[in-house]
Amino acid sequence: MHKTAIGIIGASGYSGVEATHILAAHEKVELRLVTSDRWQGEAVSRRLGTMGAVGQLKYAPLDKSAELARECEVVLLATPAESSLQLVPGLLAAGVRVIDLSGSFRLRNLASYPAFYNFTHSAPELLEQAAYGLPELFRERIPGAKLVANPGCYATACALSVAPLLRAGLLDEGSLIFDAASGTTGAGRKGSEDLSFSEVDEDFRAYRVLRHQHTPEIAQTLAGVAGRTVPLTFTAHLLPLKRGILVTAYGRLRPGATAAEARAALEQAYASCPFLTVEASPDAVNLKGVVGTNRCTVAVAADTTGYDPGRVVVTAAIDNLVKGAAGQAVQNLNLMMGWEETLGLSTLRGFNP
Secondary structure, eight states: OOOEEEEEESTTSHHHHHHHHHHHTOTTEEEEEEEOSTTTTOBHHHHHOOOHHHHHOBOBOGGGHHHHGGGOSEEEEOSOHHHHHHHHHHHHHTTOEEEEOSSTTTOSOTTHHHHHTSSOOSOGGGTTTOEEOOHHHHGGGSTTOSEEEOOOHHHHHHHHHHHHHHHTTOBOSSOEEEEEEEOGGGGOSOOOGGGSHHHHTTOOEEESTTTOTTHHHHHHHHHHHHTSOOOEEEEEEEOSSSSOEEEEEEEEBOTTOOHHHHHHHHHHHHTTOTTEEEOSSGGGOOSTTTTTSSOEEEEEEEOOSSSSTTEEEEEEEEOTTIIIIIHHHHHHHHHHHTOOTTTTTTTOOOOOO
16 A cells, blocks of 8 residues: 655654654554654654654754655644744745644734744745644645644634634624643743743743734634634643643623523534534533543533623633644644545544543
8 A cells, every 4th residue: 555755844842753653653654754953863763662664764854854855745844933934935846745833834914923923924925825724623725735734732722612603603792711721741842941840840820921822823713713803812821731731711602692502503513523522511621531632622601690691611622732733733634635534543542540
């Protein structure tokens, strides 16, 4: 059976490692290239314990990435946004299809890049070409795409929580509030004092308040499903855990809308989505149910106490490294190539206990 040659550039970061594990077991993939300056010259088996042909691969240096990637049909970029921005035009020109896990092609508004990513975008002509790779909401653009912008982890969880309610017109036009908490792997592998064990353990704090780079991405995505600008406030929090994201979204039902309609909107929107589960109550949404998998669980409740009439609360949980990064990238790869969407992902499992 023919296998498609795939490369991972930036394979020693958390997302790159996760992608390597997933693709090593993918029946239609030949993982041909992994690059990392940190691990260059070492075998994958030495670093990840992977057996077989993938385990024998050796990490190539990042400065050889563009040249070596020409042997691949599709490349996953698990690199910082500015590095991805430099690599993508050349890869596309060489006929290599790209799934970019960074934020370099997620936003349509050029002015958002200096404000939230601290660089000026140098390839604006590619922004319209890039398919935003959130299959449950924008599936139609992914098959056959040359460039897929893999969504951010927070943006994935926030969008999946409320998009069906917005699309169904069940929420009023007031602002939405997203409280989101993530494990420390969401910050990447680069060490810092703030992320050291002694600083993170037994603590809980907000960060990048009112300036987080996923805010314009969430706003863009929700506007795309609602057909209007959606005012929102997004606050990220750091959990003393390795992985997982839990989002709690707060909004208001439009007059006359009910909790039953909100739940029905979630169920109908995600009925054919293999990785989405609508739970009976927000109380049932937790990290243990999704960590280690490509699943997302969601649930909705509306106020019945009379203390805040019309209030609606939606919770969503994902693994930030799987559905929030590498797993979603493989899901996008499957759709790009016309394969079964669940290939390489259906056998992932959590570790409980």
